[in-house]
Amino acid sequence: MAWVPESVESAAGDDDKVYLFFTETAVEFDCYNKLVVPRVARVCKGDLGGLRTLQKKWTSFLKTGINCPVLNSPLPLLIQDSYRWCDNNLSWKECIFFAIFTPQSETSDVSAVCAYNMSDISRVFSEGKYKTSVNVETSFVKWVMYSGEVPVPRPGACINNEARSMRITKSLDLPDRTLQFIKDRPLLDQAVEPVSGEPLLMRRGAAFTRIIVNQVQAADGRKYHVMFIGTEKGTILKAVNYDGEMFIIEEIHIFQTPQLINILMFSTATVL
Structure with missing residues (x-):
C-alpha cells in the first residue's frame, strides 16, 4: 500500500490517492479452474463513503490488472511486494513503483x-474503460468492456474542481447513479503494463519475497537505481540498473539457517 500526494499542484483540484497491490481470483476470464491474478487498486484519501449507496464503504475503489510478463510462464506471476520510489525534487508523476512477482x-x-511509471498507472485509472458483467446463459456470466454511457462525475474519480462545480464537495454528495455504477463495475478493462513492456530482472531459484529501492550517485556523477531483494532462503540480492539493464552485483546471506525474509527496510540510524 502506498500514498501518493496527487493533490500537490493539481490544476484539477484533485485528491491524494492510496494505491494497493494484491492478488485475487479473477472473474473476467473464461476458465474451468479458478485463476489467480495480480491487481492494483486505487482509493481517494478523502473518501467518506456514500450517503445511501455504498454507506461506510469506499466510493472510489477501482482495480485493474497489473502485468509482469515472463516468457513461457503458463500462468500469470503473482505480486508479492511493491516499493514506491520518488525523487523529492520532482513531481509525483515521476514516481516509480517497483514490484516483485513469483510463479x-x-x-x-x-x-x-x-x-x-506512476503516470502510466494514473492514466489507466483516470481514462480507462470499465468492465461489466453480462449474462450469456442461465448460469454463466461473462465480463466484457463496457461501451455504454458513463455517469458524471466519473465513477471512481476523486472529488475535484469539476465535481465541486456541480456542488459535490465530498463523497457523501455523489449521486446514486455514479455510486451504483462503481459498485457494479469496480474493475477496469485495461491492465497496467511495466516500463519497456518487460521485467527489469528475472532469476531462477529462491523466490523473491521483499524489495526496497534507493538511488545512488556514482563516481561518474550519474544516478542509478539500486534494488535490494529479499528471498525465501534468507538472502538479499543487490542489483543495479545500468543503462536499462539490471546486474546483480552482490548476494548476502543473512542467516546461518536459511529462512524467509519477511521485512526489508532502510535503516535510519546514523553511523558516527
Missing part, C-alpha cells in the same frame, strides 16, 4: 521484478 505454479521457478 503460482510449480512448473516455473522464475521470480521477476517489474517497474511501473
Whole structure:
C-alpha cells in the first residue's frame, strides 16, 4: 500500500490517492479452474463513503490488472511486494513503483521484478474503460468492456474542481447513479503494463519475497537505481540498473539457517 500526494499542484483540484497491490481470483476470464491474478487498486484519501449507496464503504475503489510478463510462464506471476520510489525534487508523476512477482505454479521457478511509471498507472485509472458483467446463459456470466454511457462525475474519480462545480464537495454528495455504477463495475478493462513492456530482472531459484529501492550517485556523477531483494532462503540480492539493464552485483546471506525474509527496510540510524 502506498500514498501518493496527487493533490500537490493539481490544476484539477484533485485528491491524494492510496494505491494497493494484491492478488485475487479473477472473474473476467473464461476458465474451468479458478485463476489467480495480480491487481492494483486505487482509493481517494478523502473518501467518506456514500450517503445511501455504498454507506461506510469506499466510493472510489477501482482495480485493474497489473502485468509482469515472463516468457513461457503458463500462468500469470503473482505480486508479492511493491516499493514506491520518488525523487523529492520532482513531481509525483515521476514516481516509480517497483514490484516483485513469483510463479503460482510449480512448473516455473522464475521470480521477476517489474517497474511501473506512476503516470502510466494514473492514466489507466483516470481514462480507462470499465468492465461489466453480462449474462450469456442461465448460469454463466461473462465480463466484457463496457461501451455504454458513463455517469458524471466519473465513477471512481476523486472529488475535484469539476465535481465541486456541480456542488459535490465530498463523497457523501455523489449521486446514486455514479455510486451504483462503481459498485457494479469496480474493475477496469485495461491492465497496467511495466516500463519497456518487460521485467527489469528475472532469476531462477529462491523466490523473491521483499524489495526496497534507493538511488545512488556514482563516481561518474550519474544516478542509478539500486534494488535490494529479499528471498525465501534468507538472502538479499543487490542489483543495479545500468543503462536499462539490471546486474546483480552482490548476494548476502543473512542467516546461518536459511529462512524467509519477511521485512526489508532502510535503516535510519546514523553511523558516527
